[in-house]
Amino acid sequence: MKTTKTIFQDGNHKWVAIVRDPEKPNYLIDTNEYLVTHGEQGILLDPGGAEVFPAVFSALSSEFDPSALAAIFASHQDPDICSSLALWLEFNPKMRCYVSWLWASFIPHFGGTADTFITIPDEGTDISLAGLILRAVPAHYLHSSGNFNLYDKVAKVLFSGDVGAALLPPGEDGLFVENFDTHIRYAEGFHKRWMGSNEAKRRWCERVAQMDIDMLCPQHGAIYQGADVQRFINWFDELQVGIVSA
Amino acid sequence: MTTALATTNTKASQAGVDLLRIVRINEEIKSVVAVAFKINIMALNAIFLAKRAGTAARGFGVLSNELRVFSQDLRDCMASLTGLIHGCVTEVSLVLQDIRHTRLLRQAVALSSVPRMAAVLAEREMENDRHTQRLVSLRKQLKRALEDAFQMVELGGVLAKSAKIEAAYGQSFALPLAQVSGEFDSIVEEIRTSLESLRRSAFFTGN
């Protein structure tokens, strides 16, 4: 089963990371899911693939009543992001899914109907969670062509999806980055190969550098906090992406 | 392995095997349709031949006409079989999807203690039963339609044999008429063999 770690709390405004399942088979990429709660409501960020649904569902329900989940935020269209959608909807058919307009007719192949999806325009949008405003921030082409991060100005947390992702070797499974230089080696290959556009990357770095962020939370790997956030932005800004040896 | 997991695996492999059997049945139906089309062309030629042979081959002409009607009826019958086959493919695909979802929901029930999830699983299992029942009903309909097709081919066989007899009265045209009616007969036999193998398909016998 996955574990839950509350990474931010102010009353009932919480960020809960759902991470690290020792029983997950190795052929499935490891993913982090994040639950944001405010008031009586919750939103689940990148709920994960169908195969990890039981582990995510049970971990989440140990923290929060899953019937109070109002929505899912899908940063993009990948199977590790949202192929569990049909199962979440089976549990709660009224749940909504926020996603880039680009993928609104693609993701229903995983589940959902026309009523399920709330599309996000390219420039992003505000998402209200019982009065808390979360901002869908454009991160297009990093790696997906219709891709969003989710920013919580109050908690100063940025959910960055695949940006900042690291493929950690066995044993290196801390929730937070402890040694940036060691950690970033596990992120380098991923960013060079999965990210396709240096221009998009530069614009993202400029945009995010302006934001007040305490924690940058990727969908794979460990969370960057404090000075490591800016370190990551600088490192990413310097990195040449879209590189393949073939 | 838990009993539930073992049952899930058995169901999944059964559905996979069913899908393969359905595909085989569909391929056989396609070949029957192709042959039925051939009978139509042959019957047209036979009708012209009988016209040329005149009164001596009048009986043969009537039978050729009947064979032409038979080939059209057979194609209609195969079209309805194809419709049923597509229905079976849809249901088996749903059953395969049900199996995966049920497995994951069952795991979620085992790992968590959310009462609503147990109800969701129960609903899912009822939906699975509905899909399974629909597949059972389609399987029966397909079997019945196949029996009808078989009866029809028996009639086609009688027509082809009668055409063979009529050919003997074709005087100077006796030889080409005998050749055509012989071809009719062997083609109808070919279809009969195909349908017989379909009737024996394990999709119906359930082995």
Ligand SMILES: [Fe+2]
């Ligand atoms: Fe991705």
Ligand SMILES: [Fe+2]
């Ligand atoms: Fe990912």
